[in-house]
Amino acid sequence: MTSPLEQKKIKIAGPSVVTANRTWDGIVVYRTAAKGWSAELSEAAIVRNSDEAKALLAEAVADDVGAIGPYIAPVQIGEDGKILPGNLREQIRRTGITIGQPAQV
Amino acid sequence: MYAYDEIDRTLVNERVSEFRDQVKRRLSGELTEDEFKILRLQNGVYLQLHAYMFRVAIPYGTLATNQLRALAHVARKYDRGYGHFTTRQNIQFNWIKLAELPDALEDLAKVGIHAMQTSGNNMRNVTSDQWAGVAPGEIEDPRIWSELIRQHTTLHPEFSFLPRKFKIAITASDHDRAAIKIHDIGLRLIKNEKGETGFEVLVGGGLGRTPFIAKTIKHFVHGRDILSYIEAILRVYNQYGRRDNIYKARIKILVHELGIEKFSREVEDEWQHIRNSSLQIDDEVIEDIRSRFTYPAYEKLPHMPDELRQAAADPDFEAWRKNSVAPHKVQGYSIVTISLKPVGGPPGDATAEQMDALADLADKYSFGEIRVGHEQNLALPHVAKRDLPALWKALDKLGLATPNVNLITDIIACPGLDYCSLANARSIPIAQELTRRFANHELANLIGRLHINISGCINACGHHHVGHIGILGVEKNGEEVYQITIGGRADENAALGTLIGPGVKFDEVADVVEDVVEAYLALRERPEELFMDTVKRLGVEPFKERVYATR
Ligand code: HEM
Ligand code: SF4
Numbered sequence: 165m166t167s168p169l170e171q172k173k174i175k176i177a178g179p180s181v182v183t184a185n186r187t188w189d190g191i192v193v194y195r196t197a198a199k200g201w202s203a204e205l206s207e208a209a210i211v212r213n214s215d216e217a218k219a220l221l222a223e224a225v226a227d228d229v230g231a232i233g234p235y236i237a238p239v240q241i242g243e244d245g246k247i248l249p250g251n252l253r254e255q256i257r258r259t260g261i262t263i264g265q266p267a268q269v
Numbered sequence: 270m271y272a273y274d275e276i277d278r279t280l281v282n283e284r285v286s287e288f289r290d291q292v293k294r295r296l297s298g299e300l301t302e303d304e305f306k307i308l309r310l311q312n313g314v315y316l317q318l319h320a321y322m323f324r325v326a327i328p329y330g331t332l333a334t335n336q337l338r339a340l341a342h343v344a345r346k347y348d349r350g351y352g353h354f355t356t357r358q359n360i361q362f363n364w365i366k367l368a369e370l371p372d373a374l375e376d377l378a379k380v381g382i383h384a385m386q387t388s389g390n391n392m393r394n395v396t397s398d399q400w401a402g403v404a405p406g407e408i409e410d411p412r413i414w415s416e417l418i419r420q421h422t423t424l425h426p427e428f429s430f431l432p433r434k435f436k437i438a439i440t441a442s443d444h445d446r447a448a449i450k451i452h453d454i455g456l457r458l459i460k461n462e463k464g465e466t467g468f469e470v471l472v473g474g475g476l477g478r479t480p481f482i483a484k485t486i487k488h489f490v491h492g493r494d495i496l497s498y499i500e501a502i503l504r505v506y507n508q509y510g511r512r513d514n515i516y517k518a519r520i521k522i523l524v525h526e527l528g529i530e531k532f533s534r535e536v537e538d539e540w541q542h543i544r545n546s547s548l549q550i551d552d553e554v555i556e557d558i559r560s561r562f563t564y565p566a567y568e569k570l571p572h573m574p575d576e577l578r579q580a581a582a583d584p585d586f587e588a589w590r591k592n593s594v595a596p597h598k599v600q601g602y603s604i605v606t607i608s609l610k611p612v613g614g615p616p617g618d619a620t621a622e623q624m625d626a627l628a629d630l631a632d633k634y635s636f637g638e639i640r641v642g643h644e645q646n647l648a649l650p651h652v653a654k655r656d657l658p659a660l661w662k663a664l665d666k667l668g669l670a671t672p673n674v675n676l677i678t679d680i681i682a683c684p685g686l687d688y689c690s691l692a693n694a695r696s697i698p699i700a701q702e703l704t705r706r707f708a709n710h711e712l713a714n715l716i717g718r719l720h721i722n723i724s725g726c727i728n729a730c731g732h733h734h735v736g737h738i739g740i741l742g743v744e745k746n747g748e749e750v751y752q753i754t755i756g757g758r759a760d761e762n763a764a765l766g767t768l769i770g771p772g773v774k775f776d777e778v779a780d781v782v783e784d785v786v787e788a789y790l791a792l793r794e795r796p797e798e799l800f801m802d803t804v805k806r807l808g809v810e811p812f813k814e815r816v817y818a819t820r
Contacts, residue, residue: 188296189366190320229298233316251747253686257318261687263615263697 181208182224184231192257195224281383289371313384323365329397329412330358330641334628339380341624347373354617356643358396396438398446399642403650405598408458411441450474450483450763453520467491473524476729481521482763486533497548501540565636570601580658589672607647608671612708615697616682617645676713678704685725692725694742694749702779719800735759739766749775756804769813788815
């Protein structure tokens, strides 16, 4: 996955969300429609065109105390309306590392 | 072991309280992320995919047992119970919370551990041979000089705002275990005809997007002049170095663009101005540092104790001993490498329990000292040979006696897409699969010395360019694709590997490596011909044919 951290032009090809890492503990969060952050992808605000994406990103960037490094990430919407990560990178961010943790007991 | 002085302790403690204040201001919103980022990087704090990552320096790879216990404590209390040893004598914690970082730093400061020089465009922690001070035939303990350079460069303004990060490695043995040829400056401790200690100086090594093997710019610089000589290199670099383009800002690019002759001349000119300045090192300074490194009171022990003779009957012990135990400069002692590469495990990870237990074993069997090497393994540097069988049993119980040091499953891998926000592809699962494929010890032994290095992107943290087999993860149309190189090496004959052909998919990587290895086994002239020698003799063609004929 090409790192999205250097996102310059905002151009989206399908449903997207804004994601970042929560400032105090670093966990993955998604921007919600209620102008907050949630650790649940299901609560993320979905944007479908670049204007919406820009607006949501601007709002996220302004909330610098809440979360850091916000960027736009693709998602897929399942038939049941469920929001799924749009690529492997985002899938790993959502579900965690794909390898066992050595200290998992 | 090395005893820090008061200045260091004060400095480290001040940094902790300063950082505590900065974190507080960040969490209250007084500092923005933009303002805070440089401050956190100065304290080893990165942001990865799932969390902050905290990188802690282990200067020249030497750890005391109370320090290892403190690392275990941090893993347990602030992280998820494990840490990751890296290729640059650091340890990384992957799940640390920003709000708790000042506490973690404070706990580490109590045992003299810090995170300075682990990130940012400054002089990074100076690395050295993990066998420093114990390897037979070494010119002198290279850590004395590492420490001298560390003291001189830590927080020195001229070294804190460089065009890019800057890395130095030092070795004092013929066999280079510090990978000096892939560092910005590589120093090889030598003696001249008069028996004086000095350095062969190499510059411009580095991997990443544009890999280069370092070249020698001066065959002998007297020890007393080494700081002024390094300073001269840095001045030339600071003067010409490209700050406008981060891809071109490393010294390797400058050396390449100016040419080694011009670069050496510039350094020489600069050096003539400053070599007789206050940078010239007094013997007392070196003596003072030397006196802070203490060595154990070794006993007079037999070369071949009974315990070892008896244990030799056990093939499992012998398999481990052959790969993990190396000669020591003192008769009756050995250097024991501890593999952090269990079959199916992530390379370089150790749990808090393993770290604590290892600290106990080091107290019992290695005069309280542990070493960290660039191959992502640990070592116990002073083990009496008579204790080897008992140590082996204890390590085995902890899952730390995998008999694969320097074999095909002793893989170096970066965190890749499982952790790293810059990654294109995963590295660790590839390593895990390969360790399963080659888990059979007889097979691995038959293959012999073979290093596989894996990076999840072109930054090359896993040193893929210098792996005997190198694996680089890239992305193609949203899929992970891996490019395979062969023939690289990181030692005194360092070389960059050659690509064997088009990239292959995630699921195919282990098959391709198996093909390469089968080709090698069929092509080698005799069992002692190592993989890299066969590649050198025949080139990549026969390997390429074998791999792509059926794909
Ligand atoms: C996961 C967080 C990490 C990040 C964000 C990161 C980032 C980077 C970047 C951007 C570079 C290229 C710098 C340049 O060429 O100027 C680099 C180089 C390097 N990294 Fe990492 N790295 C990470 C983890 C690691 C780990 C875990 C290791 C050790 C296993 C490591 C070892 C190295 C080394 C040895 C180089 C130098 C390669 C060279 O000679 O050019 N890094 N890293
Ligand atoms: S090589 Fe790339 S993927 Fe691997 S740790 Fe370095 S920056 Fe991350």
